[in-house]
Amino acid sequence: MTPIAYRLKENIFKIFYKKNLIWHFLAIITTYMLVTLGFDWSYYLVFQDEKYQIFLFPAVVIGGFFPILLPIILYLLGKIKKSLILKNSAYAVTQAAFLGWLISSIYKTFTGRIQPPFNSQAIIDISHEFKFGFLRHGIFWGWPSSHATVAFAVSVAIFVLYPKKWLVRIFAMTIATYIGIGISVNIHWFSDFAAGAILGSLIGYIVGKTFFIRLKEIINK
Numbered sequence: 001m002t003p004i005a006y007r008l009k010e011n012i013f014k015i016f017y018k019k020n021l022i023w024h025f026l027a028i029i030t031t032y033m034l035v036t037l038g039f040d041w042s043y044y045l046v047f048q049d050e051k052y053q054i055f056l057f058p059a060v061v062i063g064g065f066f067p068i069l070l071p072i073i074l075y076l077l078g079k080i081k082k083s084l085i086l087k088n089s090a091y092a093v094t095q096a097a098f099l100g101w102l103i104s105s106i107y108k109t110f111t112g113r114i115q116p117p118f119n120s121q122a123i124i125d126i127s128h129e130f131k132f133g134f135l136r137h138g139i140f141w142g143w144p145s146s147h148a149t150v151a152f153a154v155s156v157a158i159f160v161l162y163p164k165k166w167l168v169r170i171f172a173m174t175i176a177t178y179i180g181i182g183i184s185v186n187i188h189w190f191s192d193f194a195a196g197a198i199l200g201s202l203i204g205y206i207v208g209k210t211f212f213i214r215l216k217e218i219i220n221k
Contacts, residue, residue, distance in 0.1 A: 059182020156204025
């Protein structure tokens with residue numbers, strides 16, 4: 001079995017197991033509160049200013065490439081340096097990115113949330129609109145944000161894998177936060193980002209711990 005799939009089924013089970021369901025409910029409750037209180041719409045209106053868009057729009061592109069390029073870079077560096085740590089990290093972030101995408105896409109399949117309007121002059125509040133059902137609004141847009149879920153899954157996995165590397169940890173969480181905030185003012189609502197960050201952090205923690213143990217097992221053989 002490829003190392004990328006190491007304990008994959010077990011990790012999927014853990015993500016939805018008992019106490020971890022609390023984090024799913026937290027994502028849902030957080031979204032409900034932000035939507036009903038009108039925060040999503042107010043936040044959207046504030047950040048339509050061009051000065052914010054110039055700085056934050058690149059996050060949309062970075063968020064698309066980050067989970068693809070990072071494992072490739074880690075794996076190649078691991079090969080060149082013959083480093084088990086780097087190659088293990090490459091496998092971990094690949095699995096974390098996959099699970100982040102898979103789980104966020106499953107949620108989107110059933111929630112069908114309408115994305116923000118691409119018009120800074122929009123005056124109708126559509127932040128509360130969902131199309132619950134099955135594939136009523138595809139899986140590209142919607143709740144939770146896949147960009148945020150994947151970014152936080154990958155970054156938290158790195159955070160867990162490198163407990164003594166504070167610069168690495170800070171960089172990982174900074175880029176995840178930048179991606180999350182960036183998409184929250186462009187292609188998603190703030191609550192999409194918040195929910196994605198919560199779910200992604202859960203996924204990243206579980207995958208990171210799994211591959212941290214895997215590395216110890218390999219070293220101790």
